[in-house]
Amino acid sequence: MTLTARHALVTGGSRGIGRGIALKLADHGIHIAISYLKDEAAAKATLEQVRARGADGFTVQADVCQPQQIERLFTRVRDEFGTLDIFVNNARGEIGTFYEPAMSIGLDKFDAAMNSQARAFLVAVRAAEKLMPDGGRIIAITYAPGGRFGGWQPWVAMGAAKSALETLVRYFAVALAPRGITVNAVSPGWVDDSVLKTLPEPVVQMIRDHHHSGWTPMRRLGTPADIGNAVALFCSKEAGWITGQLVAADGGMGLMDAAIPLAIQQPELQPA
Numbered sequence: 001m002t003l004t005a006r007h008a009l010v011t012g013g014s015r016g017i018g019r020g021i022a023l024k025l026a027d028h029g030i031h032i033a034i035s036y037l038k039d040e041a042a043a044k045a046t047l048e049q050v051r052a053r054g055a056d057g058f059t060v061q062a063d064v065c066q067p068q069q070i071e072r073l074f075t076r077v078r079d080e081f082g083t084l085d086i087f088v089n090n091a092r093g094e095i096g097t098f099y100e101p102a103m104s105i106g107l108d109k110f111d112a113a114m115n116s117q118a119r120a121f122l123v124a125v126r127a128a129e130k131l132m133p134d135g136g137r138i139i140a141i142t143y144a145p146g147g148r149f150g151g152w153q154p155w156v157a158m159g160a161a162k163s164a165l166e167t168l169v170r171y172f173a174v175a176l177a178p179r180g181i182t183v184n185a186v187s188p189g190w191v192d193d194s195v196l197k198t199l200p201e202p203v204v205q206m207i208r209d210h211h212h213s214g215w216t217p218m219r220r221l222g223t224p225a226d227i228g229n230a231v232a233l234f235c236s237k238e239a240g241w242i243t244g245q246l247v248a249a250d251g252g253m254g255l256m257d258a259a260i261p262l263a264i265q266q267p268e269l270q271p272a
């Protein structure tokens with residue numbers, strides 16, 4: 001796998017999955033712009049880890065719900081790096097900013113979800129393109145099941161927003177194909193050391209047990225490094241002919257059939 005990129009921006013790169021992506025790209029010597037919303041200390045700690053890998057970069061505060069702040073973010077990237085080879089759209093607001101059921105969610109929370117995903121991506125890709133040489137890479141981090149299922153009611157705004165994000169990925173893939181810039185989406189399964197850390201411990205344990213029991217066939221949660229690996233694949237020279245695609249990095253989670261009890265689906269229980 002060949003990564004020739006020199007500069008990347010990872011929104012929400014300060015912690016969780018974004019940090020896993022930033023560190024994986026830093027392993028390949030890529031300098032990273034690490035954006036965050038509130039937690040400057042986490043962003044600085046991630047930058048230290050980037051430097052420990054022999055790469056460099058900077059931290060930058062910006063709210064991706066505010067288009068002017070996205071523009072300011074890219075101005076800073078231009079001033080620091082000059083060019084941008086990789087843009088990873090990863091930031092997602094705190095659960096409290098969008099987590100309400102379909103029949104009662106307020107428009108403020110619905111807008112917060114849509115703005116942080118679809119509108120932010122629209123604004124950011126257009127800004128990124130101006131700094132990108134031909135052959136650049138754009139990757140959106142989504143949660144594809146959220147947009148497909150009609151069951152997880154409090155997720156309605158983020159589900160709708162991630163669906164819109166995935167659609168934008170395909171439009172931008174076509175728009176930027178003449179320049180050899182690829183635009184793809186990575187959909188993680190449930191990942192440890194991420195937003196999960198903000199949930200109550202009994203809830204985390206329930207989620208962990210659920211996936212370890214076989215609903216994720218690889219019987220573990222993902223790690224930020226797993227998602228960093230998937231992003232690095234899309235950033236490789238060899239992935240230059242792949243665009244507009246959505247890849248699940250989920251240990252097989254998306255392959256299980258929720259309509260059939262797990263005991264029947266587990267291969268070790270099937271008759272020989």
Ligand SMILES: NC(=O)c1ccc[n+]([C@@H]2O[C@H](COP(=O)([O-])OP(=O)(O)OC[C@H]3O[C@@H](n4cnc5c(N)ncnc54)[C@H](OP(=O)(O)O)[C@@H]3O)[C@@H](O)[C@H]2O)c1
Nearest residue numbers: 012016017036037038039063064091092093190191194195
């Ligand atoms: N965790 C999972 O299991 C999972 C599964 C599937 C998909 N995903 C997707 O993966 C991505 C990362 O998830 P995560 O769980 O790693 O996130 P996380 O740990 O909650 O971290 C969120 C990051 O986004 C930043 N952020 C929050 N609101 C922002 C805003 N309005 N503007 C700019 N930055 C903002 C945070 O900065 P501060 O720390 O400064 O607030 C932080 O760096 C998201 O797109 C999520 O939907 C996650």
